[in-house]
Structures are given as C-alpha cells and as structure tokens.
Amino acid sequence: MRAPSFWNNPQNAPGWQARLLAPVGCLYGRATAKRVSKSADFVADIPVLCIGNLNAGGTGKTPTTIALLQRLQARGVDAHVVTRGYGGSLEGPIRVDERTHKAAQTGDEPLLLAAFAPTWVAKDRTAGARMAQEAGAEIILMDDGFQNPTLHKDASIIVVDAARGFGNGRCIPAGPLREPVGAGLSRADLVLSIGDAQSQSAFSSRWGDQISTPQAKGALEPLQTGMDWTGTPFLAFAGIGYPEKFFATLRGLGATLVQTHALDDHQPLTSSLLARLDADADRLGAQLVTTEKDAVRLPIAYRHRVLTLPVRLELEEWSPVDQLLDRLLAKK
Structure with missing residues (x-):
C-alpha cells in the first residue's frame, strides 16, 4: 500500500482530502487512546525496550533495532527481539531460524533481525516475551507495538523519518498517524529522527517545539562492501515503506539507475514478478539490485542474480541512547 500524498501536507495547510477525513481520523485517535490506556497483561522480569513509531509505514525501526542490538552486544548484553512478524503465517511464539524459515512464514523483518540476535515471532507479544525471558534474554527489544498495551514497556523509542516528520499531523485515514503527536x-x-542534515533541520523547525523528551539524530548509511557502484547500469526495486529513499541512496553512491520499481511495503516477490524484472534488466543490460529487507523475500532461484545494498544506522551522538540503556540495564 502506497501512502496517499496528502498525508504529508503541512498541518497548517491541510488538503481537502484531509479535511474531509478528519472526523474519521479523530475517531481512530480516540480508539488508540482507549486501547493504550489498558493495563498490561504481562510484566517481564527483564527490561523491555519498545522501538516504535507514530506513523504508519516505514520510519527506520528495523535499522534502529539492529543498531541497538549491536550496541548492547558490544556491552556483553544478551538482547533478544520480540516481534509480531508482519505478513508472516506463523502464530508463534517461535524463535526464527534464518537458515530454515522463509519470509512468508515469519515476515521479512524478523528473518533479517534473526541474523543479528535471537528473534521471536509471536502474534501474542506477551507469549513471545515469556519465551525470550526463559531462553536467557537479559533485555527484550520489542520491534513495533508502541500502541499495543499487552506487554509492559520499561521504555520506548519513537523512530521518525526526518524528511516526512509526522506528516500533516492527522490520524489515519486523514493523515499518517496511528495516534496524535502529543x-x-x-x-x-526518546525520539530518534533519521535523515540527512537538511531533513533534520526541517524536522526540528516543524516539530521541535512538541518534543520534550531527549532526542537523537541519525542517518542510514550504506554499508561499505567494496562494491563499485559507478560502472554498471542498475534496475533497482524495493518493497519498503519509502522506496524512493533506497533509490536516492544508490544514486548517492554514483549508481546509474536505468529503471526503478517502487513496490508495496512487504510485497511478495513472486517468481512471475522477478521474471518480469529480470527480463527488463536483460533488455536494458542492467544489474538487478534491491534492499537487504527485500532480499530475504527473494525466491532461491533469484538470490544469486540480485545484488543487495545493506544500510546501517549511524547516530550523530550516542549519549541519549546510552543513557536510556544504562537506566534500563540497571533494572536487571
């Protein structure tokens, strides 16, 4: 599903679509408020850190979770991930095995995260937390679920794309928000805004006065693999929240994109779709390239034919995050 363009209009100049849908958005926001006011069903014996967002769609939660996992692992902390597994068929709770599970079973993000740390897919997040705790986790990173009250959260990080901010500030379907900003x-x-310097400046100007919590700023940077992106034409495709960011990253590396395909977030990469993309690439003399998250959904027959560009979150300053982790780990 592609986000409607009017979701990102400035709040002080809402389009007619946002105004028309505003009453429904208010009802959506009230429903969320009622849901999050409920008491948690389960309080774990170990800290639970939620990596969530206010926006529907991709904001950078998965790279943030990976960065936090690596930060905790550098401290010698055994961190596990609990996630609902969007689009997966498994109810769980089950620990993801990246060697044997498929994205259709677990969802693409859990399959990617499982390469970095023990990852539990569970439609019932409390059951997943129990399993992680019993397996020896010292801290749980809950991927998404900020608006889900069932599992007690000891702390929450809101991840936001700095370029898009909180859109027009309105709730679904009038805007991109799951609940009002305030x-x-x-x-x-903690609020973590992700984007380049220009986007960070615009985000601060538009939303800075509404943020009273500590804030960290970062950017998604390509992982240096030694690949020369300048000598080959590419056909790029991506089924993530905002594929245009991936295409811009490739162009920033000097890549020539002769064709781009913006797929729906989590869209299944069927053999027929890949065959069509492969034929287009052959006709154009181009190399297929996609994101790390899309790569885990590739059929086996195409994995050797498609290049992957991994990205990692780089923070300007880790101290706000480290202070939050210190506080959580002191509860162990």
Whole structure:
C-alpha cells in the first residue's frame, strides 16, 4: 500500500482530502487512546525496550533495532527481539531460524533481525516475551507495538523519518498517524529522527517545539562492501515503506539507475514478478539490485542474480541512547 500524498501536507495547510477525513481520523485517535490506556497483561522480569513509531509505514525501526542490538552486544548484553512478524503465517511464539524459515512464514523483518540476535515471532507479544525471558534474554527489544498495551514497556523509542516528520499531523485515514503527536510523545522516552542534515533541520523547525523528551539524530548509511557502484547500469526495486529513499541512496553512491520499481511495503516477490524484472534488466543490460529487507523475500532461484545494498544506522551522538540503556540495564 502506497501512502496517499496528502498525508504529508503541512498541518497548517491541510488538503481537502484531509479535511474531509478528519472526523474519521479523530475517531481512530480516540480508539488508540482507549486501547493504550489498558493495563498490561504481562510484566517481564527483564527490561523491555519498545522501538516504535507514530506513523504508519516505514520510519527506520528495523535499522534502529539492529543498531541497538549491536550496541548492547558490544556491552556483553544478551538482547533478544520480540516481534509480531508482519505478513508472516506463523502464530508463534517461535524463535526464527534464518537458515530454515522463509519470509512468508515469519515476515521479512524478523528473518533479517534473526541474523543479528535471537528473534521471536509471536502474534501474542506477551507469549513471545515469556519465551525470550526463559531462553536467557537479559533485555527484550520489542520491534513495533508502541500502541499495543499487552506487554509492559520499561521504555520506548519513537523512530521518525526526518524528511516526512509526522506528516500533516492527522490520524489515519486523514493523515499518517496511528495516534496524535502529543499523545504519543507523552509516552515516549526518546525520539530518534533519521535523515540527512537538511531533513533534520526541517524536522526540528516543524516539530521541535512538541518534543520534550531527549532526542537523537541519525542517518542510514550504506554499508561499505567494496562494491563499485559507478560502472554498471542498475534496475533497482524495493518493497519498503519509502522506496524512493533506497533509490536516492544508490544514486548517492554514483549508481546509474536505468529503471526503478517502487513496490508495496512487504510485497511478495513472486517468481512471475522477478521474471518480469529480470527480463527488463536483460533488455536494458542492467544489474538487478534491491534492499537487504527485500532480499530475504527473494525466491532461491533469484538470490544469486540480485545484488543487495545493506544500510546501517549511524547516530550523530550516542549519549541519549546510552543513557536510556544504562537506566534500563540497571533494572536487571
């Protein structure tokens, strides 16, 4: 599903679509407020850190979770991930095995995260937390679920794309938000904005006065693999929240993109779709390339034919995050 363009209009100049849908958005926001006010079903014996967002769609939660896992592992902390597994068929709770599970079973993000740390897919997040705790986790990173009250959160990080911010500031379907900005930020312990310097400046100007929690700033940087991106024409495709960011990253590396395909977020990469993309690439003399998250959904027959560009989150300053982790780990 592609996000409607009017979701990202400035709040002080809402389009007619946003105004028309505003009453429904208010009802959506009230429903979220009612849901998050409920008491948690389960309080773990170990800290639970939620990596969530206010926006529907991709904001960078998965790279953030990977960065936090690596930060914790550098401290010698055994961190596990609990996730619902969007699009997967498994109810769980089950520990993801990246060697044997498929994205259709677990969802693409859990399959990617499982390469970095023990990852549990569970439609019931409390059951997943129990399993992680019993397996020896010292801290749980809950991927998404900020608006889900069933599992008690000791702290929450709100991840936001700096270029898009909180869109027009309105709730679904009038805007991109799962809940109003003020209500969501009041429950957050840290806001992490992801984007380049220009986007960060625009985000601060538009939303900075509404953020009273500590804030960290970062950017998604390509992982240096030694690949020369300048000598080959590419056909790029991506089924992530905002594929245009991936295409811009490739162009920033000097890649020539002769064709791009923006797929729906989590869209299945069927053999027929890949055959069509492969034929287009052959006709154009181009190399297929996609994201790390899309790569885990590739059929086996195409994995050797498609290049992957991995990215990692780089923070300007880790101290706000480290202070939050210190506080959580002191509870162990």
